[in-house]
Amino acid sequence: xxxxxxxxxxxxxxxxxxxxxxxxxxxxxxxxxxxxxxxxxxxxxxxxxxxxxxxxxxxxxxxxxxxx
Numbered sequence: 001x002x003x004x005x006x007x008x009x010x011x012x013x014x015x016x017x018x019x020x021x022x023x024x025x026x027x028x029x030x031x032x033x034x035x036x037x038x039x040x041x042x043x044x045x046x047x048x049x050x051x052x053x054x055x056x057x058x059x060x061x062x063x064x065x066x067x068x
Contacts, residue, residue: 012060020053 027049035042 009064013057016056016060020056023049 027046031042031046034045
C-alpha cells in the first residue's frame with residue numbers, strides 16, 4: 001500500500017466510513033424522532049441510509065474503473 005493510488009483510495013474509503021459511522025451513531029435518535037411522526041417515514045429513512053452506503057462505494061468503484 002505504498003503507491004499513491006492505493007493510499008488515496010484507502011484515505012477516501014476511511015473518510016466515507018467515518019462519515020457513515022457518525023451518521024449511524026446518531027441514526028437511532030433520528031429514527032425515534034421520525035418514528036414519532038410516521039413509522040413508515042422512519043423505515044424509509046433507514047432504507048435510504050443503507051442503500052446510500054452501498055451506492056457511495058459503487059459509484060466510487062465505477063469512477064475508479066473509468067480512470068484506469
